[in-house]
Amino acid sequence: MAEKPVLTLYNTLTRSKEPFAPIDPDNVRMYVCGPTVYDFAHIGNARPVIVFDVLFRLLRHVYGEDHVTYARNITDVDDKINARALRDFGKEIEDGRLSLNEAIRRVTEKTANQFHADIAALGAMQPTHEPRATEFVQPRGDGKVDMITLIERLIERGHAYQAGGEVLFDTQSMADYGQLSKRNLDEQQAGARVAVDAHKRNPGDFVLWKLSSPEEPGWESPWGRGRPGWHIECSAMSAAYLGETFDIHGGGLDLIFPHHENEIAQSRCAHGTPVMSNVWMHNGFLQVEGRKMSKSEGNFFTISELLHEEKFGGRKWPGEVLRLAMLMTHYREPIDFSVKRLEEAERLLAKWPAGGNPAEGRVDESVRAPLLDDLNTVAAVQALHALAQCANADPLMLPVFAASAELLGVLPKKAEVSKALEDSIETLIQLRLEMLKAKNFAEADKIRDDLAEKGIQLKDGKDPGTGERVTTWEVRR
RNA sequence: GGCCUCGUGGCGGAGUGGUUACGCAGAGGACUGCAAAUCCUUGCACCCGAGUUCGAUUCUCGGCGAGGCCUCCA
Incomplete structure (x- = not known):
């Protein structure tokens, strides 16, 4: 053992x-x-x-x-x-x-x-x-x-x-x-x-x-x-x-x-x-926008309201964002729950790769060590962010990221996309590539904007071998 | 009144008796037809006062400020 x-x-x-x-x-x-x-x-x-x-x-x-x-x-x-x-x-x-x-x-x-x-x-x-x-x-x-x-x-x-x-x-x-x-x-x-x-x-x-x-x-x-x-x-x-x-x-x-x-x-x-x-x-206790949370202050929010209603910052917040925002402060410290903080958590989460399988990777020491030190989730989240950047650059690191994220319970889930939608996206990407070849930028940008409207983010890259434009996409979380 | 926490850059936050993380946001740049993403560079701080010390953001004391408990509120 x-x-x-x-x-x-x-x-x-x-x-x-x-x-x-x-x-x-x-x-x-x-x-x-x-x-x-x-x-x-x-x-x-x-x-x-x-x-x-x-x-x-x-x-x-x-x-x-x-x-x-x-x-x-x-x-x-x-x-x-x-x-x-x-x-x-x-x-x-x-x-x-x-x-x-x-x-x-x-x-x-x-x-x-x-x-x-x-x-x-x-x-x-x-x-x-x-x-x-x-x-x-x-x-x-x-x-x-x-x-x-x-x-x-x-x-x-x-x-x-x-x-x-x-x-x-x-x-x-x-x-x-x-x-x-x-x-x-x-x-x-x-x-x-x-x-x-x-x-x-x-x-x-x-x-x-x-x-x-x-x-x-x-x-x-x-x-x-x-x-x-x-x-x-x-x-x-x-x-x-x-x-x-x-x-x-x-x-x-x-x-x-x-x-x-x-x-x-x-x-x-x-x-x-x-x-x-x-x-x-x-x-430790939680405050909301710098004030003690109370009904008379008008800054009292239930979990359900944050998740499903547009009461805090005029919008809904995904559960993962609320969770990560919570873990960005050490558990014994007072925490100030604020829109700014949730936005930062959401930005981080959006940069993290989805779809890794935790079972295929090992928890990275950089994440585990701070957790072992009185549950220092702050340092762990930072280390996880660094791992995410590694995983974005190198798919082989994806399982390590996934296993480490799972230890904190903040593994981004792969967004569900129907096969039909996937096919239509692929078709649109091909169409756009053709228009780009024809230098028809207005039409090409319209396709990109329309997809963005639906939450589909296109990303242009270059094929390292041929130098050809390669377009990938992901669902914005 | 009693007892506890805590006070670091625009924000979130490590950490240390001496050379001051990191992330987000900001600024500049690379890449791009333009974006997004990514990468590089960069500015900005340790509540106030006294003390200990060669030297304190880090130790001690006193302020000030925020919060909690003492009232079936996590």
């Missing part, structure tokens, strides 16, 4: 770059927090999807395709979802034509389908597992970890208590709570913006389970009919698919606190383990 290349990753837990050493190289395990499916995913949501998709591809490249397990959840239980269901189906529910649960199912299904369509357009691979929170609330037939069992265990071990119709995690019961976000709960009180609820033992305690009113969705539990708190689902699903301790946990910067901090607390206290995930990775 060849020596594995060394992968270095920045670990939020230690705030430093560390060499990555999987617990089991035959099964490298990664968990990423997925979407809460109550509304269309916005372009900011796309960032972790793309970043961790590249990491998934890289891990598969290093450890082998069958030796990486990637779980990304879908959160389909959340009070925002309930609110959305009432908003969209309130009338039907009132009339008794639809149950709340059915309305919720419709909201989550529609949103999840949309999410899948959106990220597929961004070139994201399907994770190995994509569990839904609702399937992990109650004990399961297959023995996989579920939320209620986890909560029971936390109570048994003295890390959780019932109060005021809730089950709460007792942050004081965990000696080293706050490791990830480097937060000291006592000092936290100074700012005193944490709401002090009378039933909480400590202001930082958070909800594991809360009771539902008859109108609210709920599941039967030892504490009555209710629904889970925000953080417990990831503790359950990560353990269900990756085990009590695994390699990498990822998500957006904003999740460090409280979400990930609380996940760690729940998981470690429930399992009695010193570590939940060895490495914690967080992607």
Whole structure:
């Protein structure tokens, strides 16, 4: 077995770059927090999807395709979802034509389908597992970890208590709570913006389970009919698919606190383990045209809007362009999403050769090395651009380019052209060549312009042997 | 108020205690009947101030600016 290349990753837990050493190289395990499916995913949501998709591809490249397990959840239980269901189906529910649960199912299904369509357009691979929170609330037939069992265990071990119709995690019961976000709960009180609820033992305690009113969705539990708190689902699903301790946990910067901090607390206290995930990775935030993205600023864009509507810069943007634009900034840096940036990504992509077969080439070291260094996609894209220029000059390099591009998920696809169109283009090219021989430039240029109108770009070259004009064409992407 | 990031040419962005990548755009040129593509050449920067140092864009401190979390927002 060849020596594995060394992968270095920045670990939020230690705030430093560390060499990555999987617990089991035959099964490298990664968990990423997925979407809460109550509304269309916005372009900011796309960032972790793309970043961790590249990491998934890289891990598969290093450890082998069958030796990486990637779980990304879908959160389909959340009070925002309930609110959305009432908003969209309130009338039907009132009339008794639809149950709340059915309305919720419709909201989550529609949103999840949309999410899948959106990220597929961004070139994201399907994770190995994509569990839904609702399937992990109650004990399961297959023995996989579920939320209620986890909560029971936390109570048994003295890390959780019932109060005021809730089950709460007792942050004081965990000696080293706050490791990830480097937060000291006592000092936290100074700012005193944490709401002090009378039933909480400590202001930082958070909800594991809360009771539902008859109108609210709920599941039967030892504490009555209710629904889970925000953080417990990831503790359950990560353990269900990756085990009590695994390699990498990822998500957006904003999740460090409280979400990930609380996940760690729940998981470690429930399992009695010193570590939940060895490495914690967080992607930076996204701004749009230099401003924080928000609906009130009018610079809020969903992935779908960028792909299919002419809202951003007055035009649609292909998924590959959005993806490449995202990878042109290091994942930990803030990224400013702008029209200019998308245009640059599109120009690059247009210069890259399509049609190479990744299976026939090897990933070039110039692309792989920067990726191994904490996912430096910026340097990798630059190296890939250089490879593209090599491949344009020398077709033998095409598979190398293709394999390298595929590692980043930015391999240009060969545009589909029907045989009939192809034939008619060839005929027009011949016609134009004849006109050029006759020095009938006006007619010849008209043919070129007409084809350009249809997105067909003609390129004139010279046959190196005869010096004859040779015309090739390609579909402008 | 507390805790974190970050600040490099028009733009995107590496990187380094000393000789300052690279890409895109721009300018000039080659090629072309003209284009496109391609190739060659080229201008332009390290937020401010103090300190450490023979020397700082790179280290330290202080400003200023941008952003995030502390409010179930990736």
